Amino acid sequence: MADTTVxxxxxxxxxxxxxxARRTLAxxxxxxxxxxxTHLGCEHGVCGACTVLVDGExxxxxxxxxxxxxxxxxxxxxxxxxxxxxxxxxxxxxxxxHGLQCGFCTxxxxxxxxxxxxxxxxxxxxxxxxxLSGNLCRCTGYQGIIKAVASVAAxxxx
Amino acid sequence: MKPSAFEYHAPRSVEEAxxxxxxxxxxxxVLAGGQSLVPMLAMRLAVxxxxxxxxxIPELRGVGPAADGSVTIGAATADTALExxxxxxxxxxxxxxxxxxxGHFQIRNRGxxxxxxxxxxxxAEYPAVVLALDAELAARSVRGExxxxxAGFFDGLxxxxxxxxxxxTSITFPVWSGRCGFGVAEFxxxxxxxxxxxxxxxxxxxxxxxxxxxxxxxxxxxxTPVRAGQLEKEVGGxxxxxxxxxxxxxxxxxxxxxxxxxxxxxxxxxxxxGAAMVARAWSSAVTEAQQxxxxxxxxxx
Numbered sequence: 427m428a429d430t431t432v433x434x435x436x437x438x439x440x441x442x443x444x445x446x447a448r449r450t451l452a453x454x455x456x457x458x459x460x461x462x463x464t465h466l467g468c469e470h471g472v473c474g475a476c477t478v479l480v481d482g483e484x485x486x487x488x489x490x491x492x493x494x495x496x497x498x499x500x501x502x503x504x505x506x507x508x509x510x511x512x513x514x515x516x517x518x519x520x521x522x523x524h525g526l527q528c529g530f531c532t533x534x535x536x537x538x539x540x541x542x543x544x545x546x547x548x549x550x551x552x553x554x555x556x557x558l559s560g561n562l563c564r565c566t567g568y569q570g571i572i573k574a575v576a577s578v579a580a581x582x583x584x
Numbered sequence: 585m586k587p588s589a590f591e592y593h594a595p596r597s598v599e600e601a602x603x604x605x606x607x608x609x610x611x612x613x614v615l616a617g618g619q620s621l622v623p624m625l626a627m628r629l630a631v632x633x634x635x636x637x638x639x640x641i642p643e644l645r646g647v648g649p650a651a652d653g654s655v656t657i658g659a660a661t662a663d664t665a666l667e668x669x670x671x672x673x674x675x676x677x678x679x680x681x682x683x684x685x686x687g688h689f690q691i692r693n694r695g696x697x698x699x700x701x702x703x704x705x706x707x708a709e710y711p712a713v714v715l716a717l718d719a720e721l722a723a724r725s726v727r728g729e730x731x732x733x734x735a736g737f738f739d740g741l742x743x744x745x746x747x748x749x750x751x752x753t754s755i756t757f758p759v760w761s762g763r764c765g766f767g768v769a770e771f772x773x774x775x776x777x778x779x780x781x782x783x784x785x786x787x788x789x790x791x792x793x794x795x796x797x798x799x800x801x802x803x804x805x806x807x808t809p810v811r812a813g814q815l816e817k818e819v820g821g822x823x824x825x826x827x828x829x830x831x832x833x834x835x836x837x838x839x840x841x842x843x844x845x846x847x848x849x850x851x852x853x854x855x856x857x858g859a860a861m862v863a864r865a866w867s868s869a870v871t872e873a874q875q876x877x878x879x880x881x882x883x884x885x
Contacts, residue, residue: 428589447592447635450622469585470623474690483664483693489622490694493592494637538690559775560688 434495436461437505445492452476454492455502463503463533467562474561477534478502484541503533506540515578516540525574527565535561539575549579587625594637598724598753601638605749606726608634614751615639616660616699619691644698644753650675656722656756659698664689666697676757677766678717678784682709685768688776698752704744706844707778707804709770711738715809716784716801719757723750738808762796763789765872767865770803771857773848779804780848781858783812783836785865787824789873795819795827800836800866805843805858812836812862824874829866833859 433442436459443458452469455461455478467473469488476487479501506514516536519525526532535558542549542557549557554575555568563571593612595601605612611633615621624630638644644660647669655675657666666672667683679697686692686700686709700710701721714721714734721732723746730750737745746752770782781804788796798819800812815836819827837843837858843851 428591430592446589448587448589448625450586450626453586470626471619471691474688477690480693484690485694486619486690488626489618489691491592491618491622493594494618494639496594542689556775557689560690 430493432493432496434497435499437501443492447491447493449492450488451478451480451490451492451495451500452487454495455487455500458492461502461504465530465533467530467534472562473531473534474538475531475534477537477561479537479541482541482544484538501537503536506536514540515581516543516574519574519578520571523574523577524570525566526570531561531563531565535563535571539578543575543579547579547582549575551576554579585626587622588628588631590625590632591634592637593634594640596640598641598643598751601636601641602725602749602751604634604636605751608636610748612636614702616702617662617695618699619687619695620699620703620705638751639696647672650759653759653761654756655759656754657697658754659702659752660696661698663687663692663695663697663700667692675759676717678713678768678786679710679757681766682713682768682784685709685770685772685779685782691776697755701755702744702746702752704738704742704808705778706738706741706806706808707780707782708809709768709779709782709784709803712782712784712801712803712809714755714757715811716786716799717757718799719755721752722754722756723747724753725750729753735811741807743808760786760788763791763873763876765789765869765874765876767868767870767872769861769864769868771861781805781854781861783858783862783865785862785869787866787869787873789824789870793824793874795822795824800862802836802840802858802862805837805840805854807842807844810840814839815862824870827866827870829863829870830859832866833861833863836862 428447455464465475467475471489478487613632615635615637644658648656723730767785770779772779784801786799790796802810837855845851
């Protein structure tokens with residue numbers, strides 16, 4: 427009764443599925459598309475691990491239903507990597523600057539920071555900290571994450 | 585953490601949306617940006633058989649041009665759009681100024697002005713702005729359109745004067761002109777959290793630096809946003825130099841009777857924070873108004 431169809435583009439691939447209306451975009455990406463790079467931490471919009479781009483804007487995929495993505499273009503952390511496996515500058519910087527330990531929060535940070543640097547290519551450190559405040563990390567103490575984002579901004583390769 | 589099953593509706597017009605609300609009754613809920621509703625559904629604090637998604641209705645989105653001294657904003661306009669709108673900084677400066685304090689940017693990309701106002705969280709910024717500026721709210725149902733004043737709209741905790749079958753369609757804000765200044769201050773434990781207490785202030789001075797009008801909205805300090813009526817009355821016509829910000833902060837919280845106490849702070853603590861926030865917002869609003877020269881259009885940053 428509550429099933430509905432959704433058509434959207436995920437990392438450049440057109441998808442059409444029948445899903446329950448209550449299926450969140452995050453569950454749709456993980457369960458229906460098999461894209462498990464999008465992580466679910468809190469499932470109520472606090473931790474930011476599930477952040478994806480919807481039509482270019484960073485959003486919490488746990489706070490959006492898959493059916494609401496009808497006609498939208500979705501980019502997940504997998505979609506930021508080149509088809510040949512080359513990491514995006516930000517992904518590489520997270521590795522270089524020790525921006526991750528367990529890695530659970532990393533997809534959300536990378537997707538959020540990708541959108542942030544696109545809109546604000548030359549941020550101050552304060553702006554970086556503010557932009558990252560919507561993502562929680564329980565390992566790193568954030569210093570490496572901030573350095574990673576700052577290094578990409580400094581090199582103008584966001 | 586999964587919502588219970590519901591049926592999803594995506595009307596393409598206001599007419600279709602209010603038809604659905606009328607037909608489905610209490611079992612239906614309007615879904616806008618979902619940044620408050622979806623967590624409540626996920627935690628099953630709220631259960632609805634039907635969700636009516638209003639984000640696909642073009643007429644509910646956008647900031648209208650300033651006309652007749654006012655600006656009308658579609659209820660489903662995203663917070664981010666208010667932040668980016670070039671004109672609002674001049675016409676209704678409080679809106680773009682409070683927006684960066686609403687959640688995080690990922691939340692603001694989905695959250696909407698009307699969603700926040702209809703949800704009516706007492707600690708939210710937009711309801712306080714609506715109340716302080718005496719905005720007018722337009723609501724539609726199959727029975728027709730109502731225009732509701734902000735005063736009385738927020739009638740209880742997470743409760744408004746909207747009937748269950750009514751859809752908030754737009755909010756009209758007055759445009760202040762003359763020597764005006766605006767300020768916002770809030771205290772939250774972490775950036776992006778709901779404020780423990782906060783205040784929005786608008787002031788207008790006459791050519792002799794006397795208070796022509798003052799509007800002060802408080803949030804986080806009661807079951808609803810609150811207007812600091814006594815403060816506004818006391819400063820009327822007074823020279824701005826006679827208005828001591830700290831004293832005004834104390835007046836603003838003096839007659840609050842229903843201040844929440846919870847794990848984030850006791851009522852007494854919240855009142856102290858609230859008084860300090862009023863003082864801060866007042867000072868920045870007054871400074872801005874004093875810098876605006878008489879008779880010139882003010883360009884609010």
